[in-house]
Amino acid sequence: MGYVNWQRHVWIFLGLIAFFGMPMCRGTTDPRDVFAINSLYAALGFPILPGWVPIGGDPCAEHWQGVQCVNANITGIVLSGANLGGELGDGLQDFTSVIQMDLSNNHIGGSIPSNLPPTVRSFFLSGNQFTGSIPNTLSSLGQLADLSLNDNRLTGNIPDAFQPLVGLVNLDLSGNNLSGQLPPSLGNLSSLTTLHLQNNQLTGVLNVLQDLPLNDLDIENNSFSGPIPANLLNIPNFRRAGNPFNTTVIPSPPAFAPSPSPSRAPSPELTTGQRAFAPTVPIIISDSGPGGKFLTTKRVTWIAIAGVLTFIVVALGLCLYMSRCCKGSQPSSKITKRHEMSEYNDLEKKPKNSEPFPKLYSPLEKGYKEADLRPALRHGNDHETNSFRLKPVAERTDFKTTVTIPERKEDHRIDMTELDVDFLTPPPPPPFLQVDEDTADPILSSLTMTRPPNRSVRTFTISSLQEYTNSFSQENLIGEGMLGTVYRAELPSGKILAVKKLNAAACRKQSNEDFLELVLSVSKLHHPNVVALLGFCAEHGEKLLVYEYCGNGTLYDALHTDDETHKKLSWNMRIRLALGAARALEYLHEVCQPTIVHKNFKSANILLDDELGVRVSDGGLAPLAPSISASQLSGYGYGAPELELGSYTSQSDVYSFGVVMLELLTGKTSYDRLRPRGEQFLVRWAVPRLHDIDALSRMVDPSLNGAYSTKALSRFADIISLCLQPEPEFRPPMSEIVENLLLMI
Template sequence: MGCANSELNLQIFILSMLIFTASLCVGDTDPLDVAAINSLYVALGSPPLEGWKAIGGDPCLEQWEGVSCVFSNITALRLGGMNLSGQLGSNLDFPSIIDMDLSNNQIGGTIPSTLSPTLRNLSLSANHLNGSIPDALSSLTQLSDLDLSGNNLSGQLPPSMGNLSSLIILHLQNNQLSGILFVLQDLPLQDLNIENNIFSGPIPPELLSIPNFRKDGNPFNTTIIPSPPAASPEPAAMAPSPEKSPWKVTHNPSDTIKAPIPAIAGRSFKTTKLVWIVGAGFLIFIALGVCLLMLWCFKRRQENKKYKKHNTNVYTRSLHKRTSSDSPFEATTDKEKGWSSKLPPLQPAPPHHIPIIPGENLIINQAISTTATKRQIVTNSIKVYTVASLQQYTNSFSQENYIGEGMLGPVYRAELPDGKLLAVRKLNATASMGQNHEQFLQLAFSISKIQHANIVKLMGYCAEYSQRLLVHEYCSNGTLHDALHTDDKLQIKLSWDNRIWVSLGAARALEYLHEHCQPPIVHQNFRSANVLLNDNLEVRVSDCGLGSLLSSGSASQLVGCHLTANGYSAPEFEYGSYTLQSDVFSFGVVMLELLTGRKSYDSSLPRGEQFLVRWAVPQLHDIDALSKMVDPSLNGEYPKKSLSRFADIISSCIQHEPEFRPVMSEIVQDLLRMM
């Protein structure tokens, strides 16, 4: 009997293990995510979180509380204010997590040494964490927002924090952190709060230029590196006694007069003599500088003459005017995508004149940047490509490499020798009209400073032989406009959760431009065709920082007409006004496209439905009408509560009066609450 019971128990155990193993095999969630969240759950003391388990489970399929997923990966943990205790454990290495919020709890222990390198937002504020900040932060190169405030952290900032090259927001206030702050001086911080710690030493000057820097409550000692003491004059009202007077004028070795008045006269004479010497030296220095400047200008003029002569001989026959049929302002429509760009191939010079140098390894010649400080900054910051190298990478700007036509000119795909893909935009003549070479360099430098995970990165530029080209990172999945309206395969991937994810990415890009850049940047051309998607459907907003080109002359009129005709422009644009809130309106239109699957303007529809905003506004607050508006490709797979919240955000964005529209940071928070 005992043997029979043992055999039965063994069979039950084996069956249980098989069921458990099968549940892991068919689950939707990445096993590494499951292991990490199981470990966190145990470390937190198994709190009463809906769906959470200590072993196994499927967080994405079962929709565990506070967990957000994209496909089979956990991308966000939002457990702020959940009265959690325990510790964080040793394994928070979620493979694809982006946002982690465990703030306003009672979590103790130390910060784990294993953190996911994909993290962009990490908030552990208002807990009971102790110990020092770990060196593991060095791997979080994509982290843009770190909040460790309101804990019991101590010790110095680790040198590895200097590797957080994307960090924009850092909150460390109300801890017991000590040491100096030089590790933070090279980070791209826009918001730094270190109040109520025990930091000391001098404050790096780079930190003082941060727009939002709060440092009160620290025993800073700015006299660690003292300046040379200034000589303080003796009080005029107290004349020294004759016996101890320091004012002595010596006429000869045996004749010293101990009287204040002659002594003061002697010092005045010495001061006047010193002033004359300094003045003469300054004039000599100025004269020498003028001579050197004239010599440099003469030499530069001679070089320019030789360069222009050479340029005329070699490239005159290579430059042609665009034909009238090649409009520089073609819209990206299905019909027009078939048009080829009439960009004439530029014949490179013979090898003994100008060799073809791969742009990836070519940096601007230092000699170019000696004319102005700004140009020198550009020289040291951005890669420059030659026309010849870009011709090579784009197959002479062939139709096969043609991506599309933007408001500023055609865009081509470029493939570098190492296989890396880039997007090359050729600015048309109208867009760059009125901009000299210096202004174009400064524009390129300004765009290169726009660094955000959801904004297309400028990789370099080319300014040769009257050609102006900008080289950007390449996004393999094209534009949101194509994904919604022309690409059936991508449209299938745009589930409801992914549409919220895309909206959040685009909102974060505009939030960065509006609220983190100084001065704030107005996009001026926000539309679904400028929302690009990479392999993971992560958003990259293009055309950022190009407002000066879009708002110049006839280009401004055309952009205005295009936005108005295609349904993206805010009402105030008709009166010549375009502000940050106008971008918010355009963002609302893009969200409407995500909601309905319709274009912002579609001439094939009945007259009353052609403009998306005009058709949608009356239906956004009618739950029955709202359900009928949803993109049919979603097949009804969306939560009705989430749909209503999404519609509320859209409604606030497309308010007729600009002052009633929210700022982008509010929209970001609203979307985060939907994740």
Template sequence: MMGPKIFLCVFVGLMVISNMPPSLEYTDPRDVYAINNLYAALGFPPLPGWIPLGGDPCFEGWQGVQCVISNITAIVLNGANLGGQLGDKLDYFATIITLDFSNNHIGGNIPENLPVTMREFFLSNNQLTGSIPNSLSELSLLADMSLNGNNLSGEIPDAFQSLTSLVNLDLSSNNLSGPLPSSMGSLSSLTTLHVQTNQLTGILDVLQDLPLEDLNIQNNLFSGPVPEKLLNIPNFKKDGNPFNTTIAPPSVLLPPLSPSPMPVSVAPVPKGMRENTTDGSSTQKTDPTVGGKAFSTTIVVGCVVGAVALIFVALLFLMLCKSKKKERNFKHEDISKRQGSKQNDSFHKFPKEDFERQKEGEINMALTGFITKPPSSGGKASVKSTVPGGNNIRSSAENVCLPTSVTSFSVASLQQCTNSFSEDSVIRDGTWGIVYLGKLSNGKLLEIMKLGNMMSKMPFDEYLQLVLGIAELQHPNILDLVGYCAEFGQRILVYNYYGSRTLYDALHYEADPSRKLSWNARLQVALGAAKALEYLHEVCQPPVIHQKFGSTNILLDDELRIHVSDCGLASVMSSVSVSQFSGSGFAYRYSYEAPELSDSALFTDKSDVYSFGVVMLELLSGRKAYDGSRPRAEQYLVRWACYQLHDINALLQMVDPSIVGAYSQKSVSRFADIISRCIQRGAEFRPPISQVVQDLTLMVEAAPRELQRD
């Protein structure tokens, strides 16, 4: 009786087991956890098959996911229109080999924790910022890595000791600086290295023993001689660096002073020396007396000819130098005369022959799109050639009509005053590039902006049109340009320095209570910023749209006078390109940008007015335009504040509690009314900036009286 029962139980058990899915049919939980976190960090983009929580990526066909049995081995989402960030859980992938997120819009930093099993890592052409992580040293299996086309900054980490399997490395088109790390000498398998279009410095000796077949170091700041071994690399591109490759002019070889024997092919044979027979034997002996005299005569003649040739070359060289000097003096005097005869002409034209030698294009003044009011007597001062080599750069820039106050700086001079663009000299990492503090030999301070990423690749003519347009923007509340650098393919702008403190810093990071802004100071800041926009919108013809106006663009000096930075930088860029410059582009889009820009890429003066309204909200509330640390309903300042601006009780609760001194309710109410009109969703309902200037001017004048009444 027991036998059939046991048989039946075993049979049923086998049937149940045979119908259960095999245990390997489920994705490794560690990989599921990692990919769920990655999906959240990317902002839950619409990827086929992907779900926010759980799921079975290996057996549900998630787009771009490749597996071996139950483990994810590759995620390939090249050109998938991804945004967001990469998150901090990539190291949870158990056996991943390939990560490819190239050609997207991913921002933020490269995660510090990376999967140690990774062999291929591709993040090219995104919007990544920050530095390359030191944890790179743990990726001992890495064979191919591309981080090109981002906004990465800082020095390349000294983390290559264990990366002996690395074959291809591309770090080009970033903002990397400093020398190549010594550990690069350990890359015993490296055949391809691309680091072009950065700001790398130093020498190349660390690369000379690597098995390189393709090396591109163009458009950097490398110096010193090029190691001879590198010249044997089949594909070696090095243009756009200040290498010490000057070749000395060939010197005239003097004949030897001692009577050493001379080659037979050089000295003529005297007639009596020897005569060969047809069988090659000598039939006449050499007369030592005759031979000695002929040999001495040859030496004398050689010395005389050499000396004459040397004197001739020296005289020719001196005459050429004298001729060039006269030519330069004549041109300098000619320019001075023309400038003296035209007192209202603030432009000069550079020598044509240098322009032709460089084969670059000339800027057409009619194409710049800027006409401005003439500078007042209190206008900007000219910065002369206070830096060695400052005005001696030979490039096609010298054929461009630029204001006489704009100096053409050399790369070497800017390196000198910024300590080779060291991180210690960085003031801020702006929308358009990294800004350094430079100090000239006379003590004058400058802001030096190295244009980054796409703007660093701007064609030469387009870059000079940009320089010309910015140089013509002359207003007390606009940061004024004093120079530029186009040497070795660089794209650098030099401004006057008024201080490194921005309005953003003053409102959100100022710890010293004595430096907190009073209500009257905030009114003055708002008025100054409005006047700057009024100049751009209504004085410049055609109008100049800022496109990236925010509290980080408003610089404060010690007297709380304001200067708006980055004016005119968007003038030659398409609005599609503008959104790709900063790693914080998405935060800006949802905090400062006008609503209509989500449907249209057309920036207008009214989109600037909206951004100005957001800045006024920051001044009123002391809150950031976007603050992810706050509750969800309060993260976006405009959404949170717009419904409270007309409720006086809610409005007073909204006012920044750190405001120093007293203020009147009426003044706050008027300020809120201006904000409300500026942040209207419909662009047609927003006021022109000139109306805002009028209203703020009346407020500033009335504020003391209103305070006394209260």
């Protein structure tokens, strides 16, 4: 070990000599970054990495493997799975502009240094052999958004160093030997959405996490105890098995409160879109058993009855006392309590397993025939999208509609046999919707946006979409993306549609009003290369979009998975596909007002119709996209360099378009971890070869069999090179790209 340390110090000394006196200082890369990366290279033990040299060098100009640059500064070091050893050393703080550092899945050991790069936003050290504790100097990383230290050998307590890290979104400390209680400063992470702490030895309670905006929390296999805060039970993805939590009583509002407050959080036992109507009593929940939590219904009933009797006795006594003091007064409170008691008894008579309001994909029990369930759009900052209010029969002035639907065939089918409800009738159109009787369809609701008369966007009921998709069955599943899953839907007329069922994260991004505004905006997109939005559904907290159907799948499928379609992709066909996609982006960027930035342009979002014509999907849906870090976008292989600086513009779409053109040229995916290390990211491998005609010819998809001219190949490569310029201001607008592609046809 002493020899290794001595050797490292020698190399650092040589690096200092190079820094102050060698001619490498005249290179492209900032000399301070050159010194820092030379120090890191020495600490790692000088592994064999293409382009890397132990002293001096020009990492940016020479395209060192895994080194990302913006202008003259190193902004990223991505060497995941590069079989690295050694240690990190103490020179990371010398990097002046590094934003992403991904050294995961290697064999790096030693402790995590206390001197960390202050500009880093994404710091991934997972899957290594780090020992010791997590340094307190995490607090110096004020721009940190993603931190992964999982699957190492770290010990000790989690440091109380998170107070300044208000921008931290994802934190993964799982798979270590961390112990002790959660530090109080974790409660200050106001942007944290993902927290993984599983497989450690952590103890104490979870109160510090209860106010965080988490949607993914994993604390399995620790020693957490005490009650689970109610807010945590509402997290969509909460995994907590393997902890000795205590049995506790979750506090709730008084048993005879009036109708539930619109802002009250749903019970943890209810799925998205459900509300509890019955008067609330304490519910005893246990997490220690193998089945999770259970409800002791008998005990709840007796507690409720006792509470009712006690309340009545107190009320009667109060009324008698008031009648003696004020003879002229009327005991109205007694009448009121009788009415509330009657309402409570009616609710208690419901079947034991009945749900207080219908789940979207669960059977409905009979009951609530004396209740009026009416959907209402919520206002304000509520997280839920619909509220349903309970209305006594005596107050009803409208008629009831009895809906009878055949018994469900699968678990996803709604069984609404003999259910008396009026919320299945589509609600009245919002202010910007109007009924278009000329385009009315007897099967669909005929609400149309105020827009040109040649296109209408229609509302669908959930029950109709379930019917058309066979209860969203697996055989009708088309694909799954960032926003949700897409299903094939067949109308009784035989017409085929595509239904995008938005996931929970996308649904939470907008209220119903904002969602309808988005539908209005997207429905105005009219272009032959943009997939058309035909309808939507917004019921019970669910949001779905209905599009025209494209029978040949996606460009990703055609290039990488569908051999039959791949054979049809001649050189000229690939140019036409690129032209169609370019025209779609040109329309979004330069015709639409205001400009629409796609923000998720990739081959999987380019649909192909029956004639292999291009239809770009997800245009205008960026507001629904969940918060994704720049490192995640870059990890897909489509992210432009400026994403690391927190910037995304229309020129970032141009970069993504260049990646798609590379896929058309090479037949390779944008990222493939199974390829050799130097070829995993298509852009890094291909860009240095674009201006070498021999290397370029070897890059072309072999299935083309040389059926193209050298001149056409060179022009295609020139367009790709322009799109993939590191600086966004040097990338051409899409209209210029369209003109260049037209010259090739």
